[in-house]
Amino acid sequence: MSLFEVALTNFLSSLLLAGLYALAAYGLTLIYGVMKIVDVSQGALITLGAYLAYALHSQFGIDPLVSPPFAFPMFFAYGYFIQSGIARRALKGYRGGQVIEFTLLLFFGLLLAITGLVYLVWTGNIRAVATPYVTSAVEVLGVRLQVSRLFIFVYSMVITAILWFMLSRTDMGRAIRAVSQDADAARTCGINVSRVFSVVFGIVCGLSATAGSLMPAALAIHPAMGIEFITISIVITIIGGMGNFLGALIGAAIYSGLHTLSVLTVGPAYAIAVALAFMMVVLLFRPTGILGERVRI
Amino acid sequence: MQRRTVFLAAVLVVVVGVVAAFVLLPGVISPGPRREAPKEIVVGAVLPMSGTHGRIGLYFKTAFELYFDEVNRAGGVYVKEFDKRIPLKLIVLDDESDPTKSATLLERLITVEKVNLILGGYSTPLVAAQAPVAERYKMPYVNPGGATSTIFLTEDGKRRYNYMFGMIASIKQLALTTMEMLKAEIDKGTLPKPLKIASVNENTDHGREYLAGLKEAVRKYPGYFEIVYEAFHTIGEKDYTAILSAIKASGANAMLNDMRLPDYITMHRQYAAMGLCHIVVSYGPRGPEGTAIKELGKAAENVFGVQWWNPADPRAGVREFNAKWDAWVKAKNLDLPSDWFAAVPYEAARVLVWAIEKAGSIEPEKIHAVLLQLNSPEKGLPSQIIVGGSIYFDERAGGQITNQFVVVQVQDGKPQIVWPRESMTSAFRPNRC
Structure with missing residues (x-):
């Protein structure tokens, strides 16, 4: 294997991995952008999405790659009616810094509760979905790329495009951006802020579950997987810029690139340490992330 | 006449004295009336009945119950x-797969529930939490579920716990078994x-222990093996491309890894997609599980795993155990196919009961003292179930068994035992790359 081949293989695979991570991080970043709260329970929704895809496959033979149309509406409804309701009710009476502290605790509790529920229903056993393409690959520039990861990357790009279009070209998108900049000013302009919050929660929960529903195509799943993903998502969000979905994409690319580079140089055991060290550097010199406050949502 | 009377009286006194001594002396030197036999011998175990290891905890409990029954x-x-037969009673407390709870609950079993004896739990971290408690209360602790040698030996190679007896061999032994089979x-x-x-x-x-075992074998068999690439990965890794490309570049013709099931499935999917091939592929204890065979399909072919025990072992004792186990779980309506999680705890319970009978006492x-005597394969308790046929606790290994493992390879989509010779169901099959 030539050095060029190694470099190209790892560049393309880290690009595909970035797609997977970006998809998982969108929920966290969007909700912070609009509501300024850190909803770590999105990790549990990634897990639930993964188990939904697993159940659809084992019960009805539905491929995980076609499970997003089932996962998104189901979890949009959950986010719109339940998660936003929980957040609104719980946040009454809290102001400023208290909101961050309280919501962190609240959503961390929700993350543990949902993860516990998954353990109860599906047990701690490892589950995986066998699809005909599970070990298939396509050749791109002479490099073999896993078909399932390529599909996830395409999904990720399509979702990024839809999100961008929705936020920049639709009335709801403009309302979301207005609320994210100044909720009180948006309210005086006649925007139903409460409805915007519900819609954002719906979109975010739908996105997390969609990300999760694609995971069984590439990874074995287990109840604690959401906790792993939310940890990575936090690092990605901090690197890219809190509350900026383009930042999540950049953060994911940097994270996966750093991961690949450190595996090849200092060894896989230190890959996470390198990414965390980079995050510390970003926090020290650019606390708002690489894209920072310039572009919101 | 008078002399004769005195003589007879003296003889009479001696006879009466001797008879009295025979009758009365045992009463004088005996410690008192015999202790009353307990109605039952209560054996306690702290098991992970819920949480991450909930299913395995259920296996252990079911196996203990089968033997006690x-x-x-x-x-x-x-x-x-x-001088009587006493029934056994099992008390199980659930540590929820949490080491802190595990230690506290074992202490509760001993001090509050006042169990007569205890049996060990599952998973190294939980056993590591329980072992110091057993040691503190001087309770023999037959451990069927913790294997990492660091819980048996101190850094300077001394026995860590005098009261712990390990029923499953160390991870280093797992690596050594792999290398012995490959050498053959x-x-x-x-x-x-x-x-x-x-x-x-x-x-x-x-x-780390697995890699240490591989390196020990490399030194033990010069010229047979060469390690050309070694690395440690983070548990839950999402992408193995970089690692796999480094392996490809190393020129290795064998890949011997030690991984957990989700990592094995994720890595091997990518391995197959990248078109890699090694004549020997193993993921340590992982490889021939039903889940992996199902999810990896043809990619799992010829991958082998090294296990403490396997129900496909053709030995008569194993077949008999399987039949007994299947009937027991069917009667209890449990979905627990025969596995080492069943066989080893069953044998652990048997060792404890054997030790009670041998000691003639329920005093810990x-x-x-009886368990300490089982310190070599020759002096061990014969077993028709355990690999190697003897249950013993090697003093040099800190009271842990050092028997061989079973090597199981996926052949034509089915697990086959390829090592040791007495348990083989098929010959080892190298990959054709």
């Missing part, structure tokens, strides 16, 4: 000091010499 149906355990294949000419090994292991004591110290 067999003993009780035969009238109980014969205890010489009471090299000697047969089915594998090239030297075998160039790439090894990626989870970044834990488990993974006496049972401990």
Whole structure:
């Protein structure tokens, strides 16, 4: 294997991995952008999405790659009616810094509760979905790329495009951006802020579950997987810029690139340490992330 | 006449004295009336009945219950000091797979529930939490579920816990078994010499011990093996491309890893998609599980895993155990197919009961002394179930068994035992790359 081949293989695979991570991080970043709260329970929704895809496959033979149309509406409804309701009710009476502290605790509790529920229903056993393409690959520039990861990357790009279009070209998108900049000013302009919050929660929960529903195509799943993903998502969000979905994409690319580079140089055991060290550097010199406050949502 | 009377009186006194001594002396020197036999011998165990290891905890409990039921149906355990058979009773507390709870609950079993004896739990971290408690209360602790050698030996190679007796061999022994089998294949000419090994292991004591075992075998069999790539990975890794490309670049012809099931599935999917091939592929204890065979399909072909025990072992004792186990779980309506999680705890319960009978007592110290005597394969308790046929606790390994493992390879989509010879169901099959 030539050095060029190694470099190209790892560049393309880290690009595909970035797609997977970006998809998982969108929920966290969007909700912070609009509501300024850190909803770590999105990790549990990634897990639930993964188990939904697993159940659809084992019960009805539905491929995980076609499970997003089932996962998104189901979890949009959950986010719109339940998660936003929980957040609104719980946040009454809290102001400023208290909101961050309280919501962190609240959503961390929700993350543990949902993860516990998954353990109860599906047990701690490892589950995986066998699809005909599970070990298939396509050749791109002479490099073999896993078909399932390529599909996830395409999904990720399509979702990024839809999100961008929705936020920049639709009335709801403009309302979301207005609320994210100044909720009180948006309210005086006649925007139903409460409805915007519900819609954002719906979109975010739908996105997390969609990300999760694609995971069984590439990874074995287990109840604690959401906790792993939310940890990575936090690092990605901090690197890219809190509350900026383009930042999540950049953060994911940097994270996966750093991961690949450190595996090849200092060894896989230190890959996470390198990414965390980079995050510390970003926090020290650019606390708002690489894209920072310039572009919101 | 008078002399004769005196003589007869003296004889009479001596006879009466001797008779009195025979009658009365035992009463004088005996410690008192015999202790009353307990109605039952209460054995306690702290198991992970919920949480991450919930399913395995259920296996352990079911296995203990099966053996206790067999003993009780035969009238109980014969205890010489009471000269009677006494039934066994099992008390299980759930530690929820949490080491802190595990230690506290074991203490509760001993001090509050006042169990007579205890049996060990599952998973190294939980056993590591329980062992100091057993040691503190001087309770013999037959451990069927914790294997990492660091819980048995101190850094300077001394026995860590005098009261712990390990029923499953160490991870280092797992690696050594793998290498012994591969050496036998090299000697047969089915594998090239030297075998160039790439090894990626989870970044834990488990993974480090596995790699140490491989390295020990490399030193033990010069010229047979060469490690050309080694790395430790983070548990839950999402992408193995970089690692796999490094393995490819290393020129290895064998890949011997130590990984957990989700990592194995994720890595091997990518391995197959990248079109890699090594004549020997193993993921340590992982490989031939039903889940992996189902999810990896043809990619799992010829991958082998090294296990403490396997139900496909053709030995008569194993077949008999399988039949007994299947009937037991069916009667209890449990979905627990025969596995080492069943066989080893069953044998652990048997060792404890055997030790009670041998000691003739339910006093922990006496049972401990009996268990200490099982210190080599020759002096071990014969077993028709355990690999190697003997249950023993090697003093040099800190009281842990050092028997061989079973090597199981996926052949034509089915697990086949390829090592050791007495348990083989098929010959080892190298990959054709």
